[in-house]
Amino acid sequence: MYTIGILGVGDLTEKTVIGLRKGGYEGEILVSPRNAERAERLAQEFRCKVMDCNQSVVDHSEILLLGVRPTSAAELATQVRLKPGQRLLSLVAGFGSDKLAALFPEAQCVRVMLSGAAQYNATTVVIYPSDTLAQQCLGVLGNLVVLDDEPSFELATVAACMNGWFYFLLHDLQQWLSDKGLPEAQARALVLGNVQDCVASAKQQNEQSLSTLGQTIATPGTFTADGLAVLRHQPLAANWGAACEVVLDALLTRASISK
Ligand SMILES: NC(=O)c1ccc[n+]([C@@H]2O[C@H](COP(=O)([O-])OP(=O)(O)OC[C@H]3O[C@@H](n4cnc5c(N)ncnc54)[C@H](OP(=O)(O)O)[C@@H]3O)[C@@H](O)[C@H]2O)c1
Known part of the structure; x- marks a missing residue:
């Protein structure tokens, strides 16, 4: 079973973690330490492990979920170095593949859009480009819609x-x-x-x-x-x-x- 790392513990990633656990995901979930109270709650209630820094989330995960706001993505990119080919599933709205590739050149980036209904396993999960691992990982959150091009993702x-x-x-x-x-x-x-x-x-x-x-x-x-x-x-x-x-x-x- 793969380990999922969360970079940016906020409103949407918290709901995503809840949905993953309710959907039966039993693997490890590692979370970044910022927003400590929320991270600790996820550790207590949803069996997450709070890591001491973002790099340590990256080092011990196969799949990364990027859940920071668009204005924080560049700063976060300076704090981590991803493994070659590591999956980075980006929830960051309006942040295109070109920007992701520039910030995280080692990663295999996949854009994802979902809503808070993830916590009830009832969200629409939009994915671009098609990626078997991303689909397998996030499919439990609701209905998958895999798109063929980036204008469709916008x-x-x-x-x-x-x-x-x-x-x-x-x-x-x-x-x-x-x-x-x-x-x-x-x-x-x-x-x-x-x-x-x-x-x-x-x-x-x-x-x-x-x-x-x-x-x-x-x-x-x-x-x-x-x-x-x-x-x-x-x-x-x-x-x-x-x-x-x-x-x-x-x-x-x-x-x-x-x-
Ligand atoms: N909320 C939604 O319904 C929704 C729907 C679709 C897409 N999205 C996208 O999802 C992303 C997150 O949205 P959100 O509403 O969940 O935002 P949010 O609640 O503000 O969560 C973002 C979290 O990332 C943390 N963060 C910022 N910089 C960081 C860094 N360098 N390292 C580690 N953590 C860092 C923030 O901490 P601080 O508070 O300390 O800065 C905050 O806890 C956005 O890009 C948004 O476009 C959200």
């Missing part, structure tokens, strides 16, 4: 931001129900339940487009169709598109600055 990063935005959309819908008198817990259960119904049905009917599936519900004369007619005249879809463009622009601009 689009997947925009999709990962959608995950964050959905909370606000769902909040607004819950709030509307609550304002009309429904207890908050019931409003929440109804909104989440209906999203879940939609996702479950769509996943079972992959051959149908999402708009076709919607049309089969919003048939003429239905309440759903009445509401849809209003939605189609509101700028909501335009706002979502604009938000996606802003994020994609930022990702591509940062990528081109690095060249």
Whole structure:
């Protein structure tokens, strides 16, 4: 069994470690010492070992998970020397393969995008490029999506931001129900339940487009169709598109600055 090393013990890597353990990963997990309280918690509750420095994490691991913020990656790179061909699975958003290769020339770098649902083994795990070991290691965290090129990975990063935005959309819908008198817990259960119904049905009917599936519900004369007619005249879809463009622009601009 391979040993996994965590460089940067933060919010996302903590959830990743929890998901790995819940998913049945029994091998060693070594964590970097910075953010000592969190590292110690992972040691106590999820059988991790806190190492005395980043280099010692590198020296004793086969697979490394890079979980620092983009602004900290260069500093971290000065503190370590990886083994030739060592896997470096980078969670750092907007940090392209060219930048990773420049900072960690010895490593075999793989970009990864996932969400906090990793701790429930229910995240989308996006991987670029395809890598058997990375897929084997992170597959327990949820559903794997392996991409063929880097522009697709940047689009997947925009999709990962959608995950964050959905909370606000769902909040607004819950709030509307609550304002009309429904207890908050019931409003929440109804909104989440209906999203879940939609996702479950769509996943079972992959051959149908999402708009076709919607049309089969919003048939003429239905309440759903009445509401849809209003939605189609509101700028909501335009706002979502604009938000996606802003994020994609930022990702591509940062990528081109690095060249
Ligand atoms: N959070 C998410 O939902 C999410 C989703 C997708 C992608 N990501 C990506 O995941 C990465 C981590 O995000 P996060 O939200 O988990 O950030 P975070 O909570 O700030 O975690 C980063 C951790 O790295 C530590 N660190 C910084 N420099 C270090 C160094 N040289 N050596 C060892 N540790 C170091 C930080 O310590 P200090 O606090 O002391 O600096 C902090 O504990 C980011 O690059 C982000 O783009 C996050």
